[in-house]
Amino acid sequence: MEEEANMELRRGPWTVEEDLLLMNYIANHGEGRWNLLAEAAGLKRTGKSCRLRWLNYLRPDVRRGNITLEEQLKILELHYRWGNRWSKIAQHLPGRTDNEIKNYWRTRVQKQAKQLQCDVNSKLFKDTMRYIWIPRLMERIQAQRGGGTASLEALPQLCGAADDGVSQSYTQDENSSTAASSDSMGTSQMSMVSDFTAETSSTNCYGMKVQENSQIGHGGYQECLGSPYGYADHGHGLGSNQGGQLEGNMWLGSSEGSTVWSDEDIWLLQQHCLSYGL
DNA sequence: AAACACTTCAACCGCCGCTAG
DNA sequence: GCTAGCGGCGGTTGAAGTGTT
Known part of the structure; x- marks a missing residue:
């Protein structure tokens, strides 16, 4: 039956x-x-x-389209704090679903971890995110805004929050009655990020009103998904790498041939990898 | 133009916690 | 206290789309 x-x-x-x-x-x-x-x-x-x-x-308020730089930054930060708690992370990204964030993480972020040949939960990868990816994202956000200093000034705080504040803020959050009210560390520190994101309204595929990304400075975000620099590296980046470790890494180079990572950046990352015996 | 490889994301699955009976 | 049903969550899958050779 x-x-x-x-x-x-x-x-x-x-x-x-x-x-x-x-x-x-x-x-x-x-x-x-x-x-x-x-x-x-x-x-x-x-x-x-x-x-x-x-x-x-x-759902009318579901937001479709590419994840903005600000959203990427927020995802990285919140994942650092909470791990794979997608629905919780999604609560801090209005209009984004846990499924979408999860997909973003799996297809973009985990791929980077794989290319670095480290576990996405490893210290190496977390440090790489913290010291390299997040600062780069912030620089790009700043660049998109056409200058300004707020985000860079706030950087040390953000990085600090991703470290010392983790357990504390997490505990506070867990004990709070609602996720949204949690943010002594969370949204207050992240507000500088969310403030950047403007929203316009539109209609979904069936004519219902929906939210839509209004990319700051637009510029076709499609090409920069998943990378703090937003370039798809087709074997440029750090150049050939027999181990495959960094080859084809989207973070590291431009499909147009201009490497956006400075020599110093590359050296730093290599040293970082070396220090972990990679 | 075709075949193949790779990426994306909508949808499903199984587990867990909550709650009403 | 027990249990069945339900909602929510995170993990996984596979079809469709896109890029590459």
Whole structure:
């Protein structure tokens, strides 16, 4: 009997009709009670599937498009503090879903760790993020804004927060009643980041109002995803590396041939790797 | 133009914690 | 106190899209 019911359940990609059914139902009755909702809306989907579709895709305030530099910075910082607690991290990135952040981390950040041949949770990688990636991101953000000094001035604080404050702020956060209220260390220190992100409103694929990134200084963020410099390195960067350690590393070079890492940067990273015996 | 490799991300799965009965 | 049902979460998968040879 149960099997029979499962046989009827649809799986896989959602159709436009299903999306409309779900949106209309939620517009009229609200969310929650997902199993009942699925049935009442006439959807041959599990409640879980409906919830996921709504939260990750159809929700009006879901923000689509590329992760901005500011968001990347925030993700790095929050992941440093909380680890793979995607939903918690997502709470600090309005309009972004845990799924999206998780995907970003897996496809972009973990890839970098792999190329450095270190574990994404290792000290090496965390230090690399902290001392190299995050500062570079901040420089890029500053550059995008066309100068200004606020972010760079705040850098030591940010790095400090990613270190000494970790356990303390985490504990405070855990004990607070809501995630949003946690941020004696969190959003207060990160506010300089979130302040940069302007938002405009638009409509989603079905004409519902949604939020949309308004890239500061725009400039086609597509090309800079996943890298503090935003260049896809096709074998340039640090040059050939038999070990494959840094070859093709998106952080390290430009597809246009101009290496954005200074010799000093490269030396620092190499020394860092050497100190870990890599 | 075609085949292959790689990347992205929507969706599913399984586990866990909470809660109502 | 026990249990079933549900929602939420993190991990994983695979189809589709994109890039490269």
